[in-house]
Amino acid sequence: xxxxxxxxxxxxxxxxTGKEGTFxxxxxxxxxxxxxxxxxxxxxxxxxxxxxxxNTVSEAVATTGATxxxxxxxxxxxxxxxxxxAEAGIELAVIITEGAPVKDMQAAKAHANKHGMMTIGPNxxxxxxxxxxxxxxxxxxxFKKGNVGLISKSGTLTYEGANQVCNEGYGITTAVGIGGDxxxxxxxxxxxxxxxADPDTEAIVMIGEIGGDLEIQAxxxxxxxxxxxxxxxxxxxxxxxxxxxxxAGAIVxxxxxxxxxxxxxxEAAGVKVVVSPAEIGxxxxxxxxx
Amino acid sequence: MxxxxxxxxxxxxxxGVPTPKGIMVESVKDAVIAAQxxxxxxxxxxxQIHAGGRGLGGGVxxxxxxxxxxxxxxxxxxxTLVTHQxxxxxxxxxxxxxxxGADIKEELYLSVVxxxxxxxxxxxxxxxxxxxxxxxxxxxxxxxxxxxVDPAIGFQGxxxxxxxxxxxxTDKAEQKNIITFAQKLFKLYMELDAEMIEINPLVKTGKGxxxxxxxxxxxxxxxxxxxxxxxxMRDLTEEDPDEVEAAHYGLSYVALDGEIGCxxxxxxxxMGTMDTINHMGGTPANFLDVGGSANAETVAKGFEIILKNPxxxxxxxxxxxxxxxxxxxxxxxxxxTKITDVNVPVIVRLDGTNAPEAAEILKNANIENIIVAxxxxxxxxKAVAAAKGE
Numbered sequence: 293x294x295x296x297x298x299x300x301x302x303x304x305x306x307x308x309t310g311k312e313g314t315f316x317x318x319x320x321x322x323x324x325x326x327x328x329x330x331x332x333x334x335x336x337x338x339x340x341x342x343x344x345x346x347n348t349v350s351e352a353v354a355t356t357g358a359t360x361x362x363x364x365x366x367x368x369x370x371x372x373x374x375x376x377x378a379e380a381g382i383e384l385a386v387i388i389t390e391g392a393p394v395k396d397m398q399a400a401k402a403h404a405n406k407h408g409m410m411t412i413g414p415n416x417x418x419x420x421x422x423x424x425x426x427x428x429x430x431x432x433x434x435f436k437k438g439n440v441g442l443i444s445k446s447g448t449l450t451y452e453g454a455n456q457v458c459n460e461g462y463g464i465t466t467a468v469g470i471g472g473d474x475x476x477x478x479x480x481x482x483x484x485x486x487x488x489a490d491p492d493t494e495a496i497v498m499i500g501e502i503g504g505d506l507e508i509q510a511x512x513x514x515x516x517x518x519x520x521x522x523x524x525x526x527x528x529x530x531x532x533x534x535x536x537x538x539x540a541g542a543i544v545x546x547x548x549x550x551x552x553x554x555x556x557x558x559e560a561a562g563v564k565v566v567v568s569p570a571e572i573g574x575x576x577x578x579x580x581x582x
Numbered sequence: 583m584x585x586x587x588x589x590x591x592x593x594x595x596x597x598g599v600p601t602p603k604g605i606m607v608e609s610v611k612d613a614v615i616a617a618q619x620x621x622x623x624x625x626x627x628x629x630q631i632h633a634g635g636r637g638l639g640g641g642v643x644x645x646x647x648x649x650x651x652x653x654x655x656x657x658x659x660x661x662t663l664v665t666h667q668x669x670x671x672x673x674x675x676x677x678x679x680x681x682x683g684a685d686i687k688e689e690l691y692l693s694v695v696x697x698x699x700x701x702x703x704x705x706x707x708x709x710x711x712x713x714x715x716x717x718x719x720x721x722x723x724x725x726x727x728x729x730x731v732d733p734a735i736g737f738q739g740x741x742x743x744x745x746x747x748x749x750x751x752t753d754k755a756e757q758k759n760i761i762t763f764a765q766k767l768f769k770l771y772m773e774l775d776a777e778m779i780e781i782n783p784l785v786k787t788g789k790g791x792x793x794x795x796x797x798x799x800x801x802x803x804x805x806x807x808x809x810x811x812x813x814x815m816r817d818l819t820e821e822d823p824d825e826v827e828a829a830h831y832g833l834s835y836v837a838l839d840g841e842i843g844c845x846x847x848x849x850x851x852x853m854g855t856m857d858t859i860n861h862m863g864g865t866p867a868n869f870l871d872v873g874g875s876a877n878a879e880t881v882a883k884g885f886e887i888i889l890k891n892p893x894x895x896x897x898x899x900x901x902x903x904x905x906x907x908x909x910x911x912x913x914x915x916x917x918x919t920k921i922t923d924v925n926v927p928v929i930v931r932l933d934g935t936n937a938p939e940a941a942e943i944l945k946n947a948n949i950e951n952i953i954v955a956x957x958x959x960x961x962x963x964k965a966v967a968a969a970k971g972e
Contacts, residue, residue: 393775393802394696395802402702417904444850445850446851447848447850448850452851452958455902455933455934475698501853527850527854528853530856531856567861568857568862568962569854570959
C-alpha cells in the first residue's frame with residue numbers, strides 16, 4: 293500500500309512535448325510510472341515517447357482513462373492548465389512548474405476545489421511511491437521501498453530526508469513534495485491522515501519551513517488524530533527576519549511563522565523534532581525501534 | 583518587488599484612490615521648486631526608501647515655510663536613515679517626496695494582503711492608525727477588522743458595509759467614502775498582481791473624506807512579466823548589489839553575518855545547511871541557492887560573490903543533485919579555482935545524480951584546499967572546524 297499514487301495509476305502530462313516535460317516524462321517512464329499520454333495544444337494525433345498526444349485534457353481523459361495529470365506548462369499557463377484538468381475530471385494534478393503568478397494559483401485552486409480535484413504544488417518536486425510510480429522531478433534511485441511516509445515543503449530536503457531514511461536501512465512508502473508557494477494544494481493536514489490510514493506506513497517524516505502557519509495547524513492535527521510516530525524538521529532557524537529565502541513562502545514577519553514557534557508547537561504535540569536535517573535518519577531509527 | 587511611496591501614490595491616483603498632492607525630487611533645489619508649485623501653506627518632506635518606520639527615524643518632517651522645506655530637504659537628502667526595518671546599517675536617502683500637508687481628523691489603518699489559510703485576499707482595517715500594526719494585533723486584536731474578499735465574486739456592497747460598520751463609521755456620506763476607497767484599492771490590488779498594499783495612516787479629514795497619507799506596495803515577482811509598468815518601477819539602488827548580481831546568474835543570494843560561505847541547491851536545503859552549521863557551533867556567512875540549472879559558470883560566479891565577503895573563512899558546498907547534476911557542480915568548482923583565487927578551505931558534499939562521477943573529478947583534480955565530505959553532518963562539521971582553523 294501507499295498513498296495517492298501507485299503502479300496502476302494512469303498519468304497524463306500537460307506540456308508533454310516541451311523540453312522539461314519531455315525530459316522528466318521520460319525519466320518517469322523509466323522509473324515505471326504508467327504514463328498513458330500527454331496534452332499539447334495543436335500537437336494532437338502525434339505520438340511522443342511512445343504515447344499519444346492530445347489537444348485537450350478532456351480528450352486525453354476520455355481516451356486513456358487517466359486520473360492524474362503532471363503539469364509542466366510554462367508559469368503563465370499554469371492556472372489555465374489546472375482549471376482545464378479540473379473540468380476534465382482529473383482527480384489529482386501534480387504541478388511542477390515554478391513561478392506561477394499567485395493570483396492565477398488562487399483562482400485555479402478555488403476551481404479545483406469546486407470540481408473535487410486534488411492538487412500538489414506548484415513549484416514542487418512532485419509525488420513518488422517508491423519503486424512503483426514517480427510523478428515529478430526527484431531522483432528516483434534514492435527512494436527505496438519501505439515503511440516511512442514523507443511530506444516536505446522543500447524539494448532538496450525531500451531527497452535529503454529520504455536518503456537518510458534509506459541509509460538507516462528503512463525505506464519510503466510515499467513521499468510528497470508539497471511546495472512552498474503562498475498558495476499550495478495538498479498540505480500536511482490532508483496528507484498526514486492519509487499516512488495514518490495507510491497500513492504500510494509506520495512512521496512519518498515531516499519537513500517544514502519558516503513562514504505561514506501550516507506546521508502549526510499540522511501540530512494540532514497530529515495531537516488529535518495521528519498515532520504513528522512523526523519526526524519533524526523546520527528549516528530556517530537561522531534565517532534573518534523579513535528576508536525572502538528563495539521560496540516566497542519563507543518570509544518571517546514579526547513572531548508569526550518562526551522556526552522556533554513551529555518547533556515548539558510540534559514538540560508539544562509529541563513530535564520528535566530535530567534541530568538539523570542531518571539528524572532525520574537517526575531520529576527515524578529511534579522512533580521505529582521503540 | 584517593493585516600490586516607493588511616491589510610486590504607490592501615482593498608482594493610487596490613477597485608480598482614483600485619494601492622496602495628498604505631492605512631487606518626487608532628487609535635489610534640494612527641486613524640493614523648493616516643488617513646494618512652491620504645491621503652494622502650501624504647510625508641506626511634508628518625506629524620505630523615499632523601501633522601509634517602514636521612516637517618521638521615527640527622522641525621515642519625515644513638517645515644514646511651515648519654504649525656508650524650512652529647504653532646510654529639511656538639505657538635512658534628509660543624503661542622510662543614512664536607520665529604522666526598525668533597515669537594519670543597523672540603514673539606507674541612504676536619494677529621493678524625497680514633497681507633499682501637501684493634510685487636514686487630519688482621525689488616523690486609521692487599511693491594508694490588502696493574501697490570507698494563505700483562506701486562500702483569498704483579505705482587507706484588514708483598524709481605527710488604530712499610525713501605529714505598528716503588529717503591535718495592535720498583539721495588544722488589542724479586537725481593534726483589527728478583517729474582511730476576506732473572494733475574487734470570484736469581487737468586492738461587493740456587503741464587504742464595504744462590514745468594513746464601514748467595523749470601523750464604527752456611522753455617517754452615511756463617510757460610509758460611502760470609505761467603501762468607494764476600499765473598492766478602488768481592491769480593484770488595483772487584483773489588476774496589478776499586488777502582493778500587499780498597506781496604508782498607514784489612512785486619514786479622515788475634517789470634511790469626512792478619506793485620504794491615503796502613506797502607501798506601501800509589494801508585488802508578486804512571478805507576475806512582473808505581465809505587468810511591465812510595475813516592473814519598470816523597480817529601483818535597483820534600494821536592493822543589495824550582490825543579491826542583484828547573483829540574481830542575474832540565476833543564483834538566490836542573501837548576505838548574513840557569519841564566517842562560513844554556503845553554496846547549496848534548493849532553498850530548503852540551503853536553510854537546513856545554515857541551521858546545521860549553526861547547530862554545530864559555526865556561523866553561516868550567507869544563504870545561496872544555486873537553483874536547478876547550475877553549471878560551471880554559475881558555480882564560479884557563486885564563489886566569486888561569496889569570496890567578496892572578507893569574513894568568509896571556509897566555504898561549504900552542499901549539493902543533493904536531483905535535476906542538478908553533481909559532475910557539473912564538480913567541474914564548476916574546478917573552474918572557479920582557476921578563475922578566482924579561492925584562498926579558503928572548500929568543503930564539498932555532493933550526493934544524488936552523478937555523485938560518483940563528481941567524486942572522481944574532484945579526486946583527480948587533487949586540489950589542496952578542497953576537502954570532500956561524505957554527508958551533510960560530516961560536511962558541516964568539517965566546515966566549522968576549517969573556519970576555526972582546525
